[in-house]
Amino acid sequence: MWQTLLAASQVLLGVLQGQPSSASLAQVSPSLRPGAQALAFAGLRGWARAHALLRARAARMPPAPVRSLLLLGLALVTENPPRYDAHTLTNQLVEACQRQRSTRAAAGFVNGCMRQTLRAGTLGLASLTQADQLNLPDWWLQQLQADHPTHWLAIAQAAATPAPMHLRQHARKSQEKSAVSAVDTPQAAIKNIASPLRGDRWGGGWALHEAVPVQQLPGWDQGWWSVQDWGAQQAAPALLAALVPRSDGRRPRVLDACAAPGGKTAHLLELADLDLLAIDRDADRLARVQDNLQRLGLAAHLRCADAARPAEWWDGQAFDAILLDAPCTASGIVRRHPDVPWLRRATDIASLAQQQRALLDALWPTLAPGGALLYCTCSVFAAEGPEQIQAFVARNTDAVPEPSIAALLPTSAAATETPLDNLLGEHDGFFYALLRKRPTGAA
Ligand SMILES: C[S@@+](CC[C@H](N)C(=O)[O-])C[C@H]1O[C@@H](n2cnc3c(N)ncnc32)[C@H](O)[C@@H]1O
Numbered sequence: 001m002w003q004t005l006l007a008a009s010q011v012l013l014g015v016l017q018g019q020p021s022s023a024s025l026a027q028v029s030p031s032l033r034p035g036a037q038a039l040a041f042a043g044l045r046g047w048a049r050a051h052a053l054l055r056a057r058a059a060r061m062p063p064a065p066v067r068s069l070l071l072l073g074l075a076l077v078t079e080n081p082p083r084y085d086a087h088t089l090t091n092q093l094v095e096a097c098q099r100q101r102s103t104r105a106a107a108g109f110v111n112g113c114m115r116q117t118l119r120a121g122t123l124g125l126a127s128l129t130q131a132d133q134l135n136l137p138d139w140w141l142q143q144l145q146a147d148h149p150t151h152w153l154a155i156a157q158a159a160a161t162p163a164p165m166h167l168r169q170h171a172r173k174s175q176e177k178s179a180v181s182a183v184d185t186p187q188a189a190i191k192n193i194a195s196p197l198r199g200d201r202w203g204g205g206w207a208l209h210e211a212v213p214v215q216q217l218p219g220w221d222q223g224w225w226s227v228q229d230w231g232a233q234q235a236a237p238a239l240l241a242a243l244v245p246r247s248d249g250r251r252p253r254v255l256d257a258c259a260a261p262g263g264k265t266a267h268l269l270e271l272a273d274l275d276l277l278a279i280d281r282d283a284d285r286l287a288r289v290q291d292n293l294q295r296l297g298l299a300a301h302l303r304c305a306d307a308a309r310p311a312e313w314w315d316g317q318a319f320d321a322i323l324l325d326a327p328c329t330a331s332g333i334v335r336r337h338p339d340v341p342w343l344r345r346a347t348d349i350a351s352l353a354q355q356q357r358a359l360l361d362a363l364w365p366t367l368a369p370g371g372a373l374l375y376c377t378c379s380v381f382a383a384e385g386p387e388q389i390q391a392f393v394a395r396n397t398d399a400v401p402e403p404s405i406a407a408l409l410p411t412s413a414a415a416t417e418t419p420l421d422n423l424l425g426e427h428d429g430f431f432y433a434l435l436r437k438r439p440t441g442a443a
Contacts (some may be wrong), residue, residue: 001088002096006149007032008039009096013068015044021339035211039072042083044338045160046075048132049193053078054108056127057113062146065102066110069093073114078125090114135160135338139346140331151409155429157379158410159334159341163428165211166197168228168263169204170296171270173410178219186225189205189218197230205233223296228263229336229425231408235323235376236267238404242372242434243272243321251275252320256300257307257363260285262292269298276300277319279307308362318368326356328377332410332429353383360392364399370439372402374430380409385431393435404434 007028009385014024021040029035035410043050050071054061061067071204084092093114097107131141134156144152169186190206197205207230214220214227243252251273256265259278268274278300280286286304293300305313307324329348330340360375367373375385375392385407393399408430 001084001092002099002213003010004032004035004039005069006091006096007036008043009065010174011036011040012043012072013064015342016064016068018343019339020343039076041074041162041338042079043072043163044342045135045354046079047071047342048135048137049078049128050074052132053117054113055123057116058109060110062106063102065100066097066106069097069103070110070113074117075116077114086118090118092251102283136341137344137346140341140344143346143349143381146281147380150411155409157427158262160337161400163229163335164228164426165208166229166233166427167194167206167208167217167225167269168233168267169206170224171204172222172225172297173219173222173224174204176219176222176224180218180223185217186219189224197233205230221295226263226266226296228267229333231332231410231430232378232428233267234405234408234430234432235264235325235374236271238319238432238434239323239372239374240268240272242374242402242436244372246320253277253317253324255279255319255363255366257322257359258326259302259325260289262289264323265289265300266296266298267294268323269293269300270296273431274300277303279303279305279313281306308358310366312363314366318371319366320368320371322363322367322371322373322377323361324373326359326375326377327382328352328356328379329381330378331384332378332380332408332431335410336428345382349381353388356384356388357392360388364396364437367437369398369437371437373403373435373437374432376430376433378428378430380407380429380431385433389433389435398438400436400438402434402436405432407431 004191009022009040011024015021025033025037054070062070062151072341073089076084077089090142094107094111097103097110121170131138134141134154143157148155161290174186176185178189178202193210197207217225219225246252254268255275256276256278258280259265260280260282262278265276265278278289281304288301289302303313329352330337332342375389395402408427410427410429
């Protein structure tokens with residue numbers, strides 16, 4: 001167990017130093033990775049509580065490697081319900097501390113902090129602030145309360161809860177037979193391990209009863225499935241529903257402006273024949289779009305470029321539809337990425353909103369009159385959603401907002417039985433806005 005604790009503490013050390021947990025987890029040996037991820041995520045879901053406890057125990061903050069181990073231990077020992085016996089956990093944590101040169105000298109201190117916390121029991125948790133209890137930075141909670149006066153608590157509670165694994169079924173392969181059994185179709189192969197997603201309007205989403213490594217999914221290599229939250233699965237159908245057929249009978253020209261790693265690009269191509277240009281400015285992430293399309297048997301034009309500078313990549317032919325899945329704080333996907341609140345600063349909201357504005361302004365002229373642009377962010381902050389779009393429509397009189405799914409607010413599964421528009425439900429948080437470009441000459 002101490003090896004897994006050590007690996008998880010390395011992930012937390014990365015977060016303390018500003019590194020996303022996905023990057024640190026990629027460095028962990030494959031045999032330890034699933035366990036290390038589970039423990040690191042438990043540590044991140046108890047991050048604020050563990051910090052508060054550590055502040056109460058330590059006169060001075062210990063160096064980062066010791067701190068990350070202790071934060072992990074304190075988060076795990078106060079988990080409710082606990083996954084380990086407290087004394088076994090403490091012994092293994094001290095063992096992990098002794099095995100690492102940078103923490104060896106602090107083994108006594110780590111042991112003392114853990115045992116003091118055990119003795120204090122739940123009394124030790126009495127002074128936690130509301131933000132600590134909800135495991136969010138103070139500024140984050142204040143922003144949620146300002147943006148969602150009614151639903152802030154449900155959103156915060158959903159963010160603290162691990163999410164189920166959602167799949168998207170490849171629409172073009174629904175009649176395909178399994179290469180393994182030569183009998184099963186995707187639906188037959190999945191029905192014992194997953195349930196159809198509630199409120200699924202295009203009919204291809206599944207929730208796994210238990211998360212599994214993707215390679216274990218029947219038909220994964222055949223491209224039957226992609227991992228994608230229900231909220232993200234709304235983008236492609238929403239844009240395609242707004243597409244007007246071309247008068248010249250050609251395939252619609254579609255731009256996916258911030259495409260990597262390609263989840264929504266692939267979904268668009270699974271559902272329709274498109275002449276699709278997928279852009280991302282991050283070359284490594286763009287390579288993942290290619291890998292994903294290849295596994296799914298799909299094709300698009302890919303371009304590594306800054307979407308906010310069309311002069312560098314646009315051939316001047318207008319797009320019939322644009323998907324702008326803009327960079328954002330990711331405040332809607334905390335339940336899947338519990339490091340997000342601890343990697344962000346309050347000032348990020350304004351700087352990301354500025355990038356979103358620049359992207360919207362740059363891409364709008366590339367859209368054909370009568371065409372549709374779907375703007376989306378996986379954020380629940382108003383500045384990246386409704387406020388951004390209100391401001392855009394105010395300065396672009398040819399942009400007409402059309403009815404769409406708008407804001408998806410994550411809450412617990414029990415919150416709603418039937419997800420509908422502007423819904424609260426068991427999915428990630430997203431904001432969607434569909435904008436139609438007024439045809440030339442129309443009033
Ligand atoms: C929210 S992610 C996109 C997720 C993707 N649409 C999907 O469904 O898999 C945002 C992406 O925008 C890219 N990005 C950020 N700023 C950009 C810009 N100015 N031009 C192009 N891509 C950009 C990032 O590299 C990142 O891959």
